[in-house]
Amino acid sequence: MATFKDWALQYVLSDDETVQHEFSEKAAKEIENARANSTVLGNWALSVNQWLTTASAGDDDDGEDGDEAPSGDIIARAKALGFMADTLEVLGRNTLKSEQVRFLVGFFGAIFSYDHKAGITAATKALRQLYSMKGFNASMGVKMLEDVLKIKEDFRLQTGATRLEIYELFLSLLQDQSVSSELQHKYGTSLGFIVDLLQLCQHERDPKNLLVWFKILPTLLRDYSPSPEITEEIFKAFSAYFPISIRSSATPIGITAEDLKEAVRGCFASHQRVAPLAFPFLMQKLDQGDAVTVTVKVDILRTIKACIEQFDHPQNSVVPYIDKIWSSLKYEVRNGEVKETIDATLEVLRAIAKRLDGTKTFKYDAAMLKNYIDMVFKDCRDDLSNPTYTKQAGLLLVTVITANIKGFYLESANLLDCIRQNLRQPKSPSHTRDLVLLLNSILRARQELFEGRANGHPEDVEQLKTGPDPANLESLFHEVYVPIWVGKPKAPGSVNSSEDWSEDRYIPHWVQKPNKPDTVTTDTLKKVAQGLALLVSQRRISQSGGVFRLCSSNTSSDICSLLARCLYNPLTLSSNDQDTTSADLENEVVLALRTIVMNHRETYNTLMSFAKLEIEKRHWTNPSRHSLAALKDLFSRLAFIGCSDFPINITTETSPEVYYSPLQHLITFAAIQLTFFPFYRPNDKNSFKESPAKSYVISALHAALLHFRDACVARYQQADLVKYSGSEQNWIDEYKSLPEDWLQQLRSDPSKTDATVWSLKEDDPEVYRQFLKVGLFFVRSLYIDASKSSGTWNEAALFQLSKIAALVVRALDEKLQTTCLLAKEAFNFFRPSTEPVQEGMPTPFGGLLTLGILEGLWPQAMTELYQPDGLADSYMLDVRRTKDITPASTEIRAAIGAILANKYKGPPSISPCFLKELVNTATTSIEHVDPKTFEANIKIAMNILAGAAARQDKYIVEAVPLLRAAISSPSPNSEIAAQSLGIIVQDNEFLTAENHAVVKRFFKQWAYNYVAKPLFELALPKPQSDPATGAKYTTAILSLVRNCPFTVYQDDLEPLIRLLITSLAKGSPGLTNQEIARKRTVSALEILVEVLTNEPDSVKGHLKPIITNGMNLYNDISREHDLQLVMSRKLVLQLLGAIPTKFEERHLLPYAPQMKRMLATACGDSVREIRKTAIIARENWSKIGA
Amino acid sequence: MDNANPTILDVSQLPSRRQKQTKARDGPDSKYDHILFPKQAWPWGPKNSSSWPSDEEDEADDQDQDEEYVEEPIDEQEIYDLISSISDPEHPNTLGQLSVVNLPDIHITPSPVERLDPQALRTVVVELTPTITHCSMATIIGLAVRVRLESVLPPNYRVDVRMKDGSHDQDDQLNKQLADKERVAAALENDSLKRMLGDMLKTCAF
Incomplete structure (x- = not known):
């Protein structure tokens, strides 16, 4: 006993929780070791006796004058009881025997009767521990509850944390099945303890405690079958908090207003018992009019929804209140303006419809749902003919009717009839639009209901089989959509379907009329297009359970032909008739047609064939710019319509099985598209030979492949x-x-x-492989054609072809690229023989074909090219001998060179032969060739170096002396060499990871260190050095630095800034080639702007020369028109304008007056963009010396 | 507040240079237009229309390849862009949105169409339309427009800001006040006025 006493004392004396915990653990262990021997337990209980006895004495005094008991006693007492509670917490759950638990329950329970100041927290804690003991039984639970309730009014005086403990205890006890039955047995139906409980907790304000309290109340309602009177009391307890909110506090407690709202909502929806109270209460709150804010309104609506969804027996708990709910809620939508409220209201109405229908496994009597929908329908019917309310009425009806399949089949036919009637006599164009929108919503909802049928009741699927006649929906096309589209309302049934594509009856009125449709009409027509797409997407289910298209083939074809007109219009119309509204409509039609051809696959064939007819029947001998644009758009749209998604494998019930392949539209498109190429008839060869239409054909093919690839990417995993x-x-x-x-x-x-193509399933990724295979087939056929018949291809078409090749080749893995010998085909163009390939090719663009394939190859697939005397060497060395130095062919060769130099996978010590040869030739020929040839040679050489630099080829280090020699050569070409140096690190579209190029992460840093850094020493002016050579080195450095990010050269800012300032000096000293001098100025300014942005301090010491040189530069070139000079003007203003934002005023004051004058003049610059920059600069400088 | 409920235009309704340019096609199918119909693949690469005989309009288009650096004189739209973004002193809207500044009420003489020497003297006349005829803020608005234009136009531009005829009860008096250099200079010495002008000009785009 002495030990327990000792521990209790030390526990009471300590303030450290860990120390306290140690002692309670010791005590627990002692009790466990003694197997809860009564003596030991008694000792343990008596160990705190000294504090408790004082407490009773103190409490006697308290009876008279409240707080006079020594506070030290209270604290010590609380701690002593805490010692016991903590010990119980650590104690094994099985240790105490039942009678011991009972004894302790009695002991701690008694504390609630007399020690409200010190003991409650610890006693509650202890009771909670006792509740979880094995020896606990239901009668103890009842006792606990009764004891705790004795605290009465003093409950409110406890701290929030203590109250929380008590709430948690209540919750555990009340949720306990055995305690619950014991309580009901003891108290009967009157459940008197509930009244005490409600009284005890009625003033709770602490959010944390409320969350538990709002769990206790639903438990009482659900598990205790209280009498109506008690129910009402419980209802009052939580409804008093409604609508609940929370004050924003400086110390967040981790509970949001939303948590509390959810909790209160849970109370309302806990049991149908409160339905007679909840609905009238909530409706009354809602009907307060403007006094209710949007947030509160939404809260009320969500609570109503929760009640509807969760109350059992809706026939008794929901149905009696539907009338009242509907009559209150309809105005929220009909006259409402706030989206949140309208949405929440519709949710409630939809929830009612769903609840009345039943669940996945159980259906209620259909009459309940029917009565509800009828009531809504009756109220909204008239609104449909009133343009002001059509939209809202539609919203209400669609929400209610489309909530479930049963509702849809009960009433959709009536609603459709009603819409039809109204559409026959629309009150205004916007009325028509709203009605069409409503129609579309019904179709969309039907589609969704159909798709979700698997999650429904078997009865629902039966309903889908036997539901209203699908012909009713199908007839919408002729009876509703067509009349609106053509602008002539027709009597029902007067239009018969026809397959005649050329018939004019489907031509919309706005195509022929000179006045274009207004925005509302265009909007309506867009909605019609959407509606038709929805109509074609509808499905039906047969008696045998098969799923088929709802619309017959004839209707689908008619819909397609109706919309297709819109696509061909631009071919017919003049450019003046085209405007943005019609373009909007056309875009919508394109989307609709896409849906249609995916659902009804046969229509795409017809669409393409008809497009072919339309194009061929026009004269293309001398087309206008507008016609060409129309042709381009048509191709592009047809590609998108057919190839941007996979067609769906579905037929009508009556039509025979049709072959299906996800690739079928792509194949159709390509096959028909290729018949156009080369887009001229043999007899007008000369007139149309060079038309861009050729390239449009190839572009469209490219588009189709791009769209289809996207469709694959969207559907399959990476x-x-x-x-x-x-x-x-x-x-x-x-x-x-x-x-x-x-x-x-x-x-x-x-x-x-017997191709695999026709045996593919939509979800099989094999589709992607077959797509690539078909794609490579196109590439091969077109390459063979291009290499054979040079005359039919033009530059733009070849360029597109090379991009198609890149697209397909890039996607193939390296093994396949190697098996197919694609590296070789890049030079042989898939031809059967190996005769010299360049002959007969349109020069210089044959290189484009090579480029296209090389661009997409993996380095591993190219190893064969680099054999000694292999294709790479022989092709590149041929370049040396070529006489063709046009910029385009140089660019192409340079790109090929860059790729070949980059994708070399040989031993790192050996570089490909051509690399050395070409760089050597280019640099050593400097004095013998004319500038143009030199420019071409050096460009190719530098691109090759760029390719090698990207993979950090050691050869670059070897090449540096050659480059240095070329730059320092006295030949005028040396300036060109200097300016070209930047190409080595310039961003190059072919050297990217996407194109499988080898690009080391820090190659720019690497190249800068080896190539540019050694040149600084040579570029900086020295007494005995030649200024011209220095200027060339400066040019070389700047051209390279310009293409590097700031971090690459930030360690060399000091020498760099000196070079930059020299480059800004008047007359660009040292350079004879004006164009190069101008480019150098642009580079210098760009770098300065970059330096000023990233590290302004480095510029501080050079402000004077930068400002004066800058101003002089602007004044010198302010009237020039050359592009480089115009760019310089903008950059110099950008540079000067940024200076005041980076430095203190005192550094700038001396320059301010002159600068302000210059900037004022610059505000009148002839170029608008420069004026904008000048205004910003002027504003920044206006603050200096103001 | 003089006019508590003025008519406010949406920013998209204001006259802008963008509306004058033809909009590029923007359909669901034009996602890859930049790849399929590039203006130029590389500096000397194929232009889509290059192989087609072009008319005058095409040539103009070709020259526009560096649209950013096209030479264009300061025109009425530019003046409008400069001042329409000034905030109203009373409303949280710009002068353009409140139609205080209107494009047809800006006149430049000699007209910018006549491409004279850029240094030649020109006069910009801006006529303001206060939202109501007794607007007490008209002077400060006029002053702001004047200050804005003088701080962004080159020295060879003279600025004349006045009230549109009949748009204000005291337009003569206001016009005199705004044209009087000394009174303008004196007004700019006033700290509270300066602060107010600073607030109004904060929203100016550039």
């Missing part, structure tokens, strides 16, 4: 795409055995071709 980008077979060999018109065959007669 890992699948990687997995399916290769093949064991050599595709090129396979192609050789295929006829030339394989595509045509594939398209026209799937039954005769």
Whole structure:
């Protein structure tokens, strides 16, 4: 006993929780060791006796005058009881025997009767521990509850944390099944303890405690079947808090207003018992009019919704209140303006419809739902004919009717009839628009209900089978949509379907009329297009359970032909008739047509064939710019319509099984598209030979492939795409055995071709492999054609072809690229023979074809090219001999050179032969060749170096002396060499990871260190050095630095800034070539702006020369028109304008007057963009010396 | 506040240079137009229309390749852009949105169409339309427009700000006040006025 006493004493004396915990653990262990021997337990209980006895004495005094008991006693007493509670917490759950638990329950329970000041926290804690003991039983629970309730009014005086403990205790006890039955047994239906409980807790304000309290109240309602009187009391307890909010506090407690709202909502929706109280209460709150804020309104509506969803037996708990709810809520939508409220209201109405229908496993009597929908329908019907309320009435009806399949089949036919009637006599264009919108919503909802049928009741699926006649929906096309589209309302049934595509009856009135449709009409027409797409997407389910298209083939074709008109219009109209509204409509039509051809696959064939007819029947001998643009748009749209998604494998019930392939539209498009190429008829060869229309054909093919690739990316996982980008077979060999018109065959007669293409499923990633295979087939056929018939291809078409090749080749894995020998084909163009390939090719653009394939190859697939005397060497060395030095061909060769130099995978010590040869030739020929040839040579050489630099080829280090020699050469070409140096680190579209190029992360830093850094020493002026050579080195450095990020050169700012200032000096000293001097100025200014932005302090010591040189430069070039000089003007103003934002006024004061004058003049610059920069600069400087 | 409920235009309704340019097609299918129909693939690469005989309009287009650096004189739209973004002293809107500044009420003489020497003297006349005829803020608005233009136009531009005829009860008096250099200079010495002008000009775009 002495030990327990000792521990208790030390516990009471300590303020450290860890120390306290130690003692309670010791005590617990002692009790456990003694197997809860009564003596030990008694000792333990008596160990705190000294504080308790004082307490009773103190309490006697307290009876008279409240707080006079020594506070020290209270604290010690609380701690002593805490010792006991803590010991119980650590004690094993099985240690105490039942009678011991009972004894302790009695002991701690008694504290609630007499020690309200010190003991409550510890006693509650102890009771909670006792509740979880094995020896606990239900009768103890009842006792606990009764004891705790004795605290009465003093409950409010306890701290929040103590109250929380008590609430938690209540919650555990009340939720306990055995305690619950014991309580009900003891108190009967009157449940008197609940009244005490409600009284005890009625003033709670602490959010944390409220959250627990709001869990206790639903428990009482759910598990205790209280009498109506008690129910009402409980209802009052939580409804008093409604609507609940929380004051923002400086010390957040981690509970939001939303948590509390949810909790109160949980009370309302806890049991249908409160329905007679809850609904009238909530409706009365809602009907307070403007006094209710939006947040509160939404809270009320959500609470109503929760009640509707969670109350059992809706026939008794919800149905009686529906009338009242509806009559209150309809105005929220009909006359409401706040979106949140309207949405929440619609949610409630939808929830009612869903609740009355039943659940996935159980359905209620259909009459309940029917009565509800009828009531809504009756109230909204008239509003549909009133343009002001059509939208709102539609919203209400759609919400209620489309909540579930049963509702939809009960009433949708009536609603459709009603809309039809109104559409026959619309009150205004916007009325028509709203009605069409409503119609579309119904169709969309039907689609969603159909798709969600698997989650519904079997009865729902039956309903779908036997539901209203689908013809009713299908007839919407002829009876509703067509009349609106053509602008002539027609009597129902007067239009018969027809397959005649050329018939004019579907031509919209606005195509023929000179006056264009207004915005509302365009809007309506857009909605019609959307509606038609929805109509074609509808499905039906047959008696046998098969899913089919709802619309017949005839209707689908008619819809397609109706909309297709819109696509061909631009070909017919003049440029004046085109405007943005019609473009908007066309875009909507494009989207609608896409949906249509995906659902009804046959229509795409017809669409393409008809487009072909439309194009061919026009004269293309001398087309206007507008016609060409229209042709371009048409191609681009047809590609998007057919190839931006996978067609859906579905037919009508009556039509025979049709061959299906996700690739079928792509094949159709490509096959028909290729028949256009080269887009001239043999007899007008000369007139249309050079038309851009050629390139449009190839561009469209490119577009189709891009769109289809996107569709694959959207549908499959990235890992699948990687997995399916290769093949064991050599595709090129396979192609050789295929006829030339394989595509045509594939398209026209799937039954005769045994290609994998026609056995693909939508969700099989094999689709992607087959797509690549078909893509490579296009590339191969077109390459063969381009290399054979030079005259038919123009530059733009070849360029597009090379991009197609890049797109397809890039996607193939390296193994397949190697098997197909694509590296070789980059030079052989897939031709069967190996005769010299450059002959017969349109120079210089044959290189584009090579470039296209090389661009997408993996380095590993190119190793063969680098054999001694391999294709890489022979091609690049041929470049040396070429006489063609036009900028375009130089660019192409330079790009090829860069790729070949970059994707070399040989031993690191050996660089490809051509690398050395070309750089050598270019640099050593400096004195013998004319500037143009030199420029071309050096550009190619520098691009090759760029390719090598990106993978950090050691050869760069070897090349530096050659470059230095070239720059310092006395030849005028040396300036060109200096200016070209930047190409080595310039961003290059071919040297990117996407194109499988080898780009080291820090290669710019690396190249800068080896190439530019050694030049600083040579560039800086020295007494005996030649200023011209220095200027050239400066040019070289700046050209390179300009293409590097700031971090690369930030360690060399001091010498760099000196060079920059020299470059700004008047007359660009040392350079003879004006153009190069101008480019150098632009580079210098760009670098200065960069330095000023990143490290202004480094410029501080050079402000005077920068400002004066800058001002002089602007004044010198202020009237020039050369692009480089105009750019310089803008940059110099940008530089000068940024200075005041970086430095203190005292550094700038001496320059301010002159600068302000100059900037004022600059505000009148001839170029608008420069004026804008000048205004900013002027504003910044205006603060200096003001 | 003089006019508590003025008509406010949406920013998209204000006259801007963008509306004058033809809008590029922006359909669901034009996602890849930059790849399929590039203006130029590289500096000397194929231009889409290059191989097609071009008319005059095309040539103008070709020259526009560096649209950013096209030479254009200061025109009425530019003056409008400079001042329409000034905030109203009373409303949280700009002068353009409140139609105090209107494009047709800006006149430059000689007209910018006549491409004279850039240094030649020109006069910009801006006529303001206060939202109500007894607007007490008209002077300060006029002053702000004047200050703004003088701080952004080159020295060879003279600025004349006045009230549109009949738009204000005391337009003569206001016009005199705004044209009087000394009174303008004196007004700018006033600290509270200066602060107010500073607030109004804060919203100016550039």
